[in-house]
Amino acid sequence: MDALKRQAAARALEEVRSGMKLGLGTGSTAKHFVDLLGEKVRAGLKVVGVPTSEATRAQAEACGVPLTTLDDVDHLDLTIDGADEINPALDLIKGGGGALLREKIVANASDRMIVIADETKWVERLGRFPLPVEVIPFGLAATQRAMTEAFAKAGVSGQMVLRKAGAGDGHVFVTDGGHWIIDVRLGEIEDPPRLAGLLSAIPGVVEHGLFIGLGSTAILAGAQGIRVIQRP
Numbered sequence: 560m561d562a563l564k565r566q567a568a569a570r571a572l573e574e575v576r577s578g579m580k581l582g583l584g585t586g587s588t589a590k591h592f593v594d595l596l597g598e599k600v601r602a603g604l605k606v607v608g609v610p611t612s613e614a615t616r617a618q619a620e621a622c623g624v625p626l627t628t629l630d631d632v633d634h635l636d637l638t639i640d641g642a643d644e645i646n647p648a649l650d651l652i653k654g655g656g657g658a659l660l661r662e663k664i665v666a667n668a669s670d671r672m673i674v675i676a677d678e679t680k681w682v683e684r685l686g687r688f689p690l691p692v693e694v695i696p697f698g699l700a701a702t703q704r705a706m707t708e709a710f711a712k713a714g715v716s717g718q719m720v721l722r723k724a725g726a727g728d729g730h731v732f733v734t735d736g737g738h739w740i741i742d743v744r745l746g747e748i749e750d751p752p753r754l755a756g757l758l759s760a761i762p763g764v765v766e767h768g769l770f771i772g773l774g775s776t777a778i779l780a781g782a783q784g785i786r787v788i789q790r791p
């Protein structure tokens with residue numbers, strides 16, 4: 560699986576040109592991309608990147624990829640990032656690694672977003688992967704009640720699970736922005752854009768993992784080779 564992720568990352572690197580301002584994604588697939596980009600930079604490629612997490616920032620710095628911020632550039636040419644699920648409209652579920660907020664800000668500031676993944680991320684309908692929803696700790700119960708109403712309006716339901724940190728000591732997972740994440744296994748989401756709008760309207764929801772209309776191209780690596788899919 561890791562070899563497939565690297566293949567998708569290598570194919571995405573072919574889209575990078577000297578002088579580009581890049582959004583750098585987060586996760587195990589994006590990590591391959593940053594690694595390969597670092598090799599190119601050390602060989603003379605001139606790019607700057609905006610990392611979507613502190614983890615990616617640290618990796619990019621270690622690889623020698625020059626970094627900037629969205630305050631210092633007026634737009635990004637291209638963002639390359641992974642995903643937890645991708646449907647044929649190139650709508651995505653993201654945030655399995657907890658980086659969805661910065662990832663969405665960066666993708667939205669980009670002219671194009673290339674999604675890199677192994678074939679297992681491709682689904683007819685989004686929703687098998689638990690949807691991450693980033694919330695403000697204040698008023699959590701009220702936010703969850705509003706989320707339940709939003710799910711009902713969108714015709715879905717699922718148990719809400721407050722994400723815990725990986726250490727197994729019971730501590731709540733805290734995002735780079737200081738927020739919490741609620742994961743909700745919804746099953747098939749009939750209308751992802753509608754659910755996205757309903758969740759975005761809830762005051763305690765900072766952001767959610769539905770990326771609608773942001774993915775331009777998906778590069779999927781599987782046993783049969785690489786598929787490049789453009790947003791319809």
Ligand SMILES: O=C[C@H](O)[C@H](O)[C@H](O)COP(=O)(O)O
Pocket residue numbers: 584585586587588589640641642643652653654655656657658659662
């Ligand atoms: O917050 C994490 C990101 O949205 C990742 O891009 C996503 O979870 C996919 O990660 P991976 O490439 O490790 O499957």
